[in-house]
Amino acid sequence: MIERSHLAILRAVEQAGSLTAAAERLHLTQSALSHSIKKLEQQLGAPVWEREGRQLRPTQAGQYLLGLAGRLLPQLEHAEDVIARxxxxxxxxxxxxxxxxxxxxxxxxxxxxxxxxxxxxxxxxxxxxxxxxxxxxxxxxxxxxxxxxxxxxxxxxxxxxFDYEQVLVVANHHPLAQQDFVRPEQLVGEVLISYPVPVERLDIFSHFMLPAGVAPRSHKTIETTDILLHTVAVGRGVAALPRWLVAEYAERLPIKAVSLGEQGIAKxxxxxxxxxxxxxxxxxxxxxxxxxxxxxxxxx
The missing domain is CATH 3.40.190.10 (Periplasmic binding protein-like II)
Structure with a gap:
């Protein structure tokens, strides 16, 4: 019978990379850990690990059990935490x-x-x-x-x-800041700044520029909102963000929100x-x- 301890051992070996490191993580002796795995393999009638030099590689059965461990162990650990609280x-x-x-x-x-x-x-x-x-x-x-x-x-x-509008953010001195809305082709010469998100998940690409068959001059990513908007404020690029966020930062930065297209992008x-x-x-x-x-x- 597959027990929780078996799944915990398999996960620990996979994460730690060796039986010795997994035993230390679980506060077990290496012999006790090896015995537990061997007993599980005997019960299943199939090996769960195989050696490649000094490395352990899960077999097909081992991969299946690791998937099971990844689904069940977090649920059990969460349940224990909730009950303890x-x-x-x-x-x-x-x-x-x-x-x-x-x-x-x-x-x-x-x-x-x-x-x-x-x-x-x-x-x-x-x-x-x-x-x-x-x-x-x-x-x-x-x-x-x-x-x-x-x-x-x-x-x-x-x-x-809640709902919001995704808008283009530009510096106050940027030529596009004087417009009520921008068209996709007007961004062809711009440096577009975004968070480090896959392009297909960026609305300005998927809902605005790609349907029009255009792309910005270049695309760069910045992790933090503060640095991103300070970069926009000094004119080093433009970005697409929620209007409510731009309104909040516009109180202390020289930036302007401009609608993306005449109808805007509702999110x-x-x-x-x-x-x-x-x-x-x-x-x-x-x-x-x-x-x-x-x-x-x-x-x-």
């Missing part, structure tokens, strides 16, 4: 995955009131899941995903919490949760709190 008189921890760089500023406006209203709940933001949120949600690495591009799949529910921010968790009170409360904060409140 309940036993200590706490409600739990809400782990939020961000698949939206500029949404961090928006999230900060929600977290304060939420923590005040739910003193027994901790909030943890997992920014490393910015571009792999669905896998993290299904794997129980996060409990809630904030994204502008939901992938509707069975087992996950997405709730739109929505969604919050996704596992269907099984949708009725959890503190998760539902966060979604309701999120829906009360929008860019309209910030630009008044």
């Amino acid at each position: 309940m036993a200590a008189g706490e409600r739990g921890v809400l782990r939020i995955g961000m698949e939206c760089h500029p949404c961090y500023q928006w999230l900060l406006k929600i977290v304060g009131p939420y923590l005040t209203a739910w003193p027994g709940v901790d909030v943890d933001v997992k920014q490393q899941f910015q571009f792999g949120g669905m896998a993290a949600l299904f794997g129980h690495d996060i409990d809630l995903l904030v994204t502008p591009d939901p992938l509707h799949k069975p087992g996950v529910e997405f709730t739109p919490v 929505h921010i969604y919050v996704g949760v596992r269907t099984a968790d949708r009725n959890t009170d503190y998760i539902d409360a966060f979604i309701r709190q999120a829906a009360t904060v929008s860019w309209r409140q910030e630009v008044k």
Whole structure:
């Protein structure tokens, strides 16, 4: 019978790279770890590891069990953490995955009131899941995903919490700053700055420039919002960001928001949760709190 300890050992060997390092990580002797693996292989009637020189490589059976470990162990560990918190008189921890760089500023406006209203709940933001949120949600690495591009799949529910306009950001002295909107061909000579996101996930490419068959002069990426907008402010490039974020930074930087096309690009921010968790009170409360904060409140 496959036990949790077997899956934990397989995961540790895969992560650590050797039996010795895995044994140290699990606080076991190497002989005890080897015996456990050998016993599992006898029960299964198939090897789970094979040696390539000094390296261990999982067999087909081992790969299958590693996949199982990747799905089940995070769920069990999360369940233990939740129950331990309940036993200590706490409600739990809400782990939020961000698949939206500029949404961090928006999230900060929600977290304060939420923590005040739910003193027994901790909030943890997992920014490393910015571009792999669905896998993290299904794997129980996060409990809630904030994204502008939901992938509707069975087992996950997405709730739109606010809408916004994606706009072009330029310096106040840029020629395009005097226009109400820009056309795709007007960006051909520009340096486009974005977050380090695959091009196919950038709205300015997929919804604006590529349909028109044009591309910017060059494309560069910057990780942080502050540095990105300071770079735009001194005229070293243009960027596409939510209008509410540009309005907030325009109070202290010489930047201007210009609509992308005459109709603009309308977007929505969604919050996704596992269907099984949708009725959890503190998760539902966060979604309701999120829906009360929008860019309209910030630009008044």
